[in-house]
Amino acid sequence: MRLRGIFRILGLLICLFSATLLPPAVVAVIYEDGGGMAFMLAFAVSILLGFVVWYPNRHQTTDLKVRDGFLLTVLFWTVLGMVGFMPLWFAEELPLSVTDAVFESFSGLTTTGATVIQGIEHLPHSILFYRQQLQWLGGMGIIVLAVAILPMLGIGGMQLYRTEIPGPLKDAKLTPRIADTAKHLWYIYVALTAACAIAYKLAGMSWFDAIGHSFSTIAVGGFSTYDASMGYFDSSTINTICVVFLLLSSMNFAVHYASLTGRTARSYWNDPEVRAFLLIQLALVLIVFATVLLHNIFSDVGTAFNQAMFQAVSISTTAGFATTNFSAWPLFLPILLVFASFIGGCASSTAGGLKVVRVLLLFRQGVRELNRLVHPAGVYTVKLGQRILAPRVVEAVWGFFAAYALVFVVIMLGLLATGMDDLTAFSATAACLNNLGPGLGDVAANYSDIPDTAKWLLVIAMLFGRLEVFTILVLLTPTFWRS
């Protein structure tokens, strides 16, 4: 382990992150909301912290190995969550406990979007902006993670797209090609955000709300500047804009890039994951629409369709925006959509869940097993598009599935042990592990009323989900620390 080399980079990253505490301070000045001090103080502390971590290790420029990458990635997200909690805790207008501030910070950064705050609209503009910005930065982090970091570590859906032998990249340095790709995906990310903000503004939001909600939409985050979330605007146009941008943000950003460089929209339909994703979304919207019609939940068909579409897409892509008291719909629907959030969005998107490509592979592998039972002598392969996948890739996906299930069970049992009821425990675990946000039962509106122990468990769940489980699990193996 090159601990000092890890600290050098960590210190630099903290300094970089501290710069993101300045825009909210600017917002405080613009709106004269008196919330600037908390951000200036947090900025000072975090740049000092970054410096203290970086300075003694500034000459440790030896290349890091794959193993160091695991530790750095986990430390990076953990430390950022701890740094990001500061302004929320410092802010006098927001009397949060340490636990609540940490929960809110991690929920923002991991783009989970679960909140412990009630009366959000009464907060200063600077804090509102900061929460939305946390999600947007988290989304940026996820794209780098998915495109550059996780493939280096041998984890993540992107490895399925590589033609070489699976496993970590041979060259453990961030190659120029990957850095270049990440940069282009960021351009797309920023462009999508701008388009989304303009669309929201044209549909009637203020600039402040439009920008804030575009941040949390493109990050598939789900934070809002109102308790009622998107429901505050009560606009089917805004709902539709949100759905369109959520679908775009839940697609593989590399496919966006391919379609832009190739100037053809066919890339979308040619990609087996995006195709499966769109078909799953379509099926969910139709099921939810049919069920709300059957139960006469809305008075007119148009509203029913708009609400069904919005809720189906918002929950299943793991955004978690709300328009209506969705958790009071017949229980079949909320639980169907929570189950759907386990599938989530595409790999290399800002959405959470297991990712469509993995579920697609598991399904194809299941079909292969059935075919093998009927024709034991037959040779069946698992394909993704035109490519036959190596057994080791398929094994890695299975391992991921089992690890996800194990983490789910352990955290849900932990929540039950705090005295939580089963619907709350189930949905909270799913909502945080899948980086979805709102749950059902006691956490349908927000997470303020659950025990502190439960909140810490859920912070761990968010990290497990966002870091694709394995990144953290690896740190818990003896093999990792040996030699």
Place this chain on the structure above:
Amino acid sequence: MRLRGIFRILGLLICLFSATLLPPAVVAVIYEDGGGMAFMLAFAVSILLGFVVWYPNRHQTTDLKVRDGFLLTVLFWTVLGMVGFMPLWFAEELPLSVTDAVFESFSGLTTTGATVIQGIEHLPHSILFYRQQLQWLGGMGIIVLAVAILPMLGIGGMQLYRTEIPGPLKDAKLTPRIADTAKHLWYIYVALTAACAIAYKLAGMSWFDAIGHSFSTIAVGGFSTYDASMGYFDSSTINTICVVFLLLSSMNFAVHYASLTGRTARSYWNDPEVRAFLLIQLALVLIVFATVLLHNIFSDVGTAFNQAMFQAVSISTTAGFATTNFSAWPLFLPILLVFASFIGGCASSTAGGLKVVRVLLLFRQGVRELNRLVHPAGVYTVKLGQRILAPRVVEAVWGFFAAYALVFVVIMLGLLATGMDDLTAFSATAACLNNLGPGLGDVAANYSDIPDTAKWLLVIAMLFGRLEVFTILVLLTPTFWRS
């Protein structure tokens, strides 16, 4: 497909099964409970049905192929459940609807042990005996299934014990060696039942109760002749006897056979699955004991231990006997044990669940993935005991896991769609798919109050669980019916 050859065997099996309707008739005569007519009528109908199915096809003696085996196995259990429902429906003392009688019959035969009957102790002895006998016969059926049928079809935990290339047995005929093994396992089954009955009698049960409960204990079934189940006897000795025989019945019967022929108890500890099973049971007993102590559920430590041990073993081995209102314990415990029932007992036992050997393999494969991430160039194998498992065996287990999860989600959503609450839907699905029996919420005591649609869905769940999911899923693939 050799449909007529399948019908020939099916007819013979129905005739054979009809003979099992006579012992309850004898019980009716002994206890003069007036319940004999229902059984004589059911006997007449079923032997006639068997004859009608067999007679036109009696010359179809060509060997069946693997593919026919799938259909025959599923038809066999389905038809037996439909035949077995007759006496329950005919009996005047038991006013059951068709749905309820079918549910009770399948629940008995699949050794699930979920009941729709309230006031069980008021039923005629003949019906009580019949219910217990259904479970016992089901247990016998499971042993043949596990030892002889499923390995032929290429499904099931036993294939993990074979040194050859996995997949169906080359020779699709029931080889003399396998028939011989099955016979020996039946001897063990009968001997265990006798020992269990004698132990129950010595501990204070009547002969009728002792035999009846030995039937459902060795089958890991969970039916009782009292509404209060084992709690009726209120005896820590009886609880302990039940635990001992449940543990024995949940071990691989092939290991019993090996230890008997080798005259050494070391076979048990040498078997990796049995060892893992015993360690899991020990851990569960200790967790449950510690938690009931912490919550002061029982006044003295001795009772607390006895109850904790009984409940932990009864639920996690998928027996489902009750002594106390366990579903009212802190929710952490009931849900922990329901999760544990997904592991269940060993392969080739009468217990349900995914089976310990599969969970053990998934765990080892998960550890291998983690090791591979740390040392990408390392070669890691998945072992069971001293044997390295072929990738295809591991793949088959993953497929099983995913198929199990898929069936679980679909059936649970189906139950929710009937308007069931989430705890009931979750636990009922788990209890029926794992062949456990009692659930939580509305199905903690019995299944009488749930909608008919839900009961049918749960009958399907029981069959999926008992036939190891794949046997039924294969019938749903186009490949199976093609050519």
